[in-house]
Amino acid sequence: MAKNPVDVYVGGRLKIRRTYVGMSQERLGQYVGLTFQQIQKYEKGANRIGASRLYQFARLLNVAPAYFFEGLDAQPGMETVPGLAENPLPEIEGQPLPPEPQMTRENLELLRSFEAIRNGSLRRRVLDLVRSMALEQGPDSGNGGD
Numbered sequence: 066m067a068k069n070p071v072d073v074y075v076g077g078r079l080k081i082r083r084t085y086v087g088m089s090q091e092r093l094g095q096y097v098g099l100t101f102q103q104i105q106k107y108e109k110g111a112n113r114i115g116a117s118r119l120y121q122f123a124r125l126l127n128v129a130p131a132y133f134f135e136g137l138d139a140q141p142g143m144e145t146v147p148g149l150a151e152n153p154l155p156e157i158e159g160q161p162l163p164p165e166p167q168m169t170r171e172n173l174e175l176l177r178s179f180e181a182i183r184n185g186s187l188r189r190r191v192l193d194l195v196r197s198m199a200l201e202q203g204p205d206s207g208n209g210g211d
Contacts, residue, residue, distance in 0.1 A: 076114065086126060
């Protein structure tokens with residue numbers, strides 16, 4: 066049987082959050098009384114996460130249950146999943162909606178490090194630096210180049 070795209074998405078969000086907080090599959094499994102193999106199946110979307118288990122994960126990982134569904138309707142192919150909005154908003158105030166950011170290990174590490182900066186002034190300076198670097202690069206530059 067094919068994996069349900071919603072289960073795959075929710076499992077991916079579980080993995081992102083678990084990784085972001087620095088928790089292993091084994092540790093998460095211990096907290097909820099499951100094996101790491103079961104956590105792995107959830108994260109890959111091979112097994113569907115029940116509502117009570119999803120709520121348990123949300124509590125443990127300090128997010129609202131809705132976190133696991135954020136950005137779901139913006140994913141390619143989701144328009145064919147029954148029960149989702151038939152006409153998602155393509156734009157807001159004339160501006161196209163940006164794509165869902167890719168949550169790579171590098172992005173998670175950058176976000177975790179940024180959030181560890183306690184000094185508000187320093188955080189603002191780091192943000193300004195990153196913004197200026199992105200603007201200098203321009204929107205059409207690829208991933209690779211110096």
